[in-house]
Amino acid sequence: MKGAQSIDKILAGDPRAVARAISVVEDGAAGAAGLMKAVFPHTGRGLVVGVTGSPGAGKSSLVDKLAGLYRSRGERVGIVAVDPSSPFSGGAILGDRIRMQALGLDPGVFIRSMATRGNLGGLARATVDAVAILDAAGYQKVVVETVGVGQDEVEIVKTADCSVVVLVPGMGDDIQAIKAGIMEIGDVFVINKADRDGVLRTEKELEALLSLAHRPDMWSPPIVKTVATENKGIEELAAAVESYRDFQKSAPGTHGRRGAVARWRILELLRERLLAQALERDGARGRLEALAQEVADKRRDPYSAVEELMGGTHN
Amino acid sequence: MKGAQSIDKILAGDPRAVARAISVVEDGAAGAAGLMKAVFPHTGRGLVVGVTGSPGAGKSSLVDKLAGLYRSRGERVGIVAVDPSSPFSGGAILGDRIRMQALGLDPGVFIRSMATRGNLGGLARATVDAVAILDAAGYQKVVVETVGVGQDEVEIVKTADCSVVVLVPGMGDDIQAIKAGIMEIGDVFVINKADRDGVLRTEKELEALLSLAHRPDMWSPPIVKTVATENKGIEELAAAVESYRDFQKSAPGTHGRRGAVARWRILELLRERLLAQALERDGARGRLEALAQEVADKRRDPYSAVEELMGGTHN
Numbered sequence: 001m002k003g004a005q006s007i008d009k010i011l012a013g014d015p016r017a018v019a020r021a022i023s024v025v026e027d028g029a030a031g032a033a034g035l036m037k038a039v040f041p042h043t044g045r046g047l048v049v050g051v052t053g054s055p056g057a058g059k060s061s062l063v064d065k066l067a068g069l070y071r072s073r074g075e076r077v078g079i080v081a082v083d084p085s086s087p088f089s090g091g092a093i094l095g096d097r098i099r100m101q102a103l104g105l106d107p108g109v110f111i112r113s114m115a116t117r118g119n120l121g122g123l124a125r126a127t128v129d130a131v132a133i134l135d136a137a138g139y140q141k142v143v144v145e146t147v148g149v150g151q152d153e154v155e156i157v158k159t160a161d162c163s164v165v166v167l168v169p170g171m172g173d174d175i176q177a178i179k180a181g182i183m184e185i186g187d188v189f190v191i192n193k194a195d196r197d198g199v200l201r202t203e204k205e206l207e208a209l210l211s212l213a214h215r216p217d218m219w220s221p222p223i224v225k226t227v228a229t230e231n232k233g234i235e236e237l238a239a240a241v242e243s244y245r246d247f248q249k250s251a252p253g254t255h256g257r258r259g260a261v262a263r264w265r266i267l268e269l270l271r272e273r274l275l276a277q278a279l280e281r282d283g284a285r286g287r288l289e290a291l292a293q294e295v296a297d298k299r300r301d302p303y304s305a306v307e308e309l310m311g312g313t314h315n
Numbered sequence: 316m317k318g319a320q321s322i323d324k325i326l327a328g329d330p331r332a333v334a335r336a337i338s339v340v341e342d343g344a345a346g347a348a349g350l351m352k353a354v355f356p357h358t359g360r361g362l363v364v365g366v367t368g369s370p371g372a373g374k375s376s377l378v379d380k381l382a383g384l385y386r387s388r389g390e391r392v393g394i395v396a397v398d399p400s401s402p403f404s405g406g407a408i409l410g411d412r413i414r415m416q417a418l419g420l421d422p423g424v425f426i427r428s429m430a431t432r433g434n435l436g437g438l439a440r441a442t443v444d445a446v447a448i449l450d451a452a453g454y455q456k457v458v459v460e461t462v463g464v465g466q467d468e469v470e471i472v473k474t475a476d477c478s479v480v481v482l483v484p485g486m487g488d489d490i491q492a493i494k495a496g497i498m499e500i501g502d503v504f505v506i507n508k509a510d511r512d513g514v515l516r517t518e519k520e521l522e523a524l525l526s527l528a529h530r531p532d533m534w535s536p537p538i539v540k541t542v543a544t545e546n547k548g549i550e551e552l553a554a555a556v557e558s559y560r561d562f563q564k565s566a567p568g569t570h571g572r573r574g575a576v577a578r579w580r581i582l583e584l585l586r587e588r589l590l591a592q593a594l595e596r597d598g599a600r601g602r603l604e605a606l607a608q609e610v611a612d613k614r615r616d617p618y619s620a621v622e623e624l625m626g627g628t629h630n
Contacts, residue, residue: 029618032618033618033622036616036617036618037616037618037619040613040616040617040618041613041616043613044613054369054371056369152467255611258611258612259607259608259611260607261611262607262608262610262611262617263603263604263607265610265617266603266606266607266610266617266620266621266624267590267603269617269618269621270590270593270621270624270625271586271589271590273621273625274586274589274590274593274625275582275585275586275589277625278585278589288578288581288582289578291577291581292574292575292577292578292581293574293577294577295577295580295581296570296573296574296576296577297573298355298356298358298359301351301352301355301356302351302355302577302580302581302584303344303347303348303351303352303355303584304352305581306581306584306585306588307348309581309585310585310588310589310592
């Protein structure tokens with residue numbers, strides 16, 4: 001399939017072309033450049049919802065139920081799940097299999113798990129590219145879901161049009177610290193498993209912390225209580241997401257946010273391309289392996305190893 | 316303070332010199348190079364313990380109690396806590412303050428939280444450098460603690476001599492997926508809050524998953540049950556960590572692991588230095604901001620923005 005044909009098929013929403021395109025962006029930024037340049041002008045039509053929260057918060061169930069609601073409204077839904085914690089094992093594949101059972105083989109839903117491949121990075125960049133491809137392919141709703149609260153995960157969720165942070169009642173002593181960390185990320189907060197003990201206390205704590213937070217756009221993030229496994233609160237969640245989107249269209253603070261997201265995307269991509277360029281030079285990979293061995297044997301420190309690699313690539 | 320004096324003070328274990336050195340590595344790799352080259356030959360004496368697990372698993376309490384045990388044995392303990400989820404808020408500072416209360420002002424304990432500064436990266440590299448500084452400064456035990464299961468956090472924990480993964484009973488439906496992801500990381504598993512319901516089930520599930528896992532070094536990770544808040548199981552945890560270290564000294568598979576860690580450290584550092592170098596060129600930062608604005612306004616795609624930045628830095 002030629003590039004131009006491939007783009008036409010993506011824009012027509014052909015799931016195979018979309019899947020192939022996501023594989024291209026997963027494989028590396030160099031190969032993705034032509035594709036993404038063609039895709040980019042067609043993005044910005046769908047609503048991208050970012051969902052994050054701790055493992056065990058029930059994010060996957062929540063995302064599946066939200067996708068089901070969007071489907072019942074006749075919208076096509078793309079789901080991109082980031083599973084960076086399992087670089088070697090079948091975590092991502094396992095996740096896909098479980099979800100396929102829940103959402104069936106509905107052709108209006110596209111599900112893709114992203115996992116790291118080695119340690120050359122690029123997962124965050126590839127994820128954001130995958131979201132852009134689904135957006136361009138006419139999926140009206142694209143949900144990007146990240147496990148955990150790591151740095152990349154936070155950045156990915158920030159790129160969404162609306163970021164949803166999922167909590168559960170009674171998360172224990174760490175809750176203050178967690179909340180402090182996610183306070184700037186959430187446009188909408190969900191307390192899932194809201195049939196459990198402690199939901200009122202969690203809600204009060206969250207309200208107190210939100211009242212202290214200062215947002216440049218003056219938005220007050222709503223708190224939605226859900227029981228995803230029983231499909232409770234999903235309509236309210238969808239409404240909260242829509243209300244943030246409506247607010248955002250007229251709010252003055254969003255231009256700065258878009259600029260920060262764009263800056264982050266450029267830096268992610270630049271980092272990846274610079275590293276790839278450095279390692280493409282003749283003999284660079286061999287030198288890297290030899291230097292890694294020297295560092296492992298404590299015959300050399302990592303800093304002088306890097307200076308040698310950089311000297312070798314720039315002189 | 317001159318560089319050579321500073322190194323002498325670090326090696327003598329002066330907490331102020333250590334704190335200042337960690338600030339230097341936090342500020343960026345370029346300034347840290349001279350320092351870390353001098354520090355590196357003095358590393359490898361202490362035992363570095365990595366601790367990871369979900370938010371709410373009680374990692375901080377566990378680490379504090381483990382530090383208390385080491386102190387009672389007369390060892391100096393360094394703690395490096397990674398808190399990447401709060402780039403803006405006072406998460407790290409809050410964490411420090413809470414811990415200072417628990418461990419008091421014991422001069423034999425050094426605690427430092429690491430947080431991101433902007434989005435130029437380098438947190439993982441800075442954390443590993445901070446651990447090396449504490450090791451060189453004669454802390455017999457250095458505990459590096461990461462929140463969450465993000466990619467950087469996983470890599471940081473892998474650099475430790477022994478990696479401890481903390482779980483809690485009844486984490487919900489996601490537990491299979493989480494476990495699949497952390498299976499390769501844990502040298503020792505802890506089920507904390509082991510006075511809660513569901514501990515036996517979690518233990519059985521974990522045993523089943525561990526029996527399926529294949530480790531190149533043939534180590535069988537022990538499972539330790541703790542109630543950190545009541546100081547239960549901490550001696551057993553310390554013993555499990557020691558037993559892994561003893562095993563590791565004679566095991567054939569560890570050389571490959573050290574090589575992989577060294578390779579990762581070099582790549583992290585290389586990525587950071589290449590980006591810094593690219594942005595140090597005349598006018599590069601201004602071009603970056605202008606391009607970010609163009610991307611935000613959808614007048615340009617991120618890929619061609621990066622090509623312009625790279626063209627400008629290499630022609």
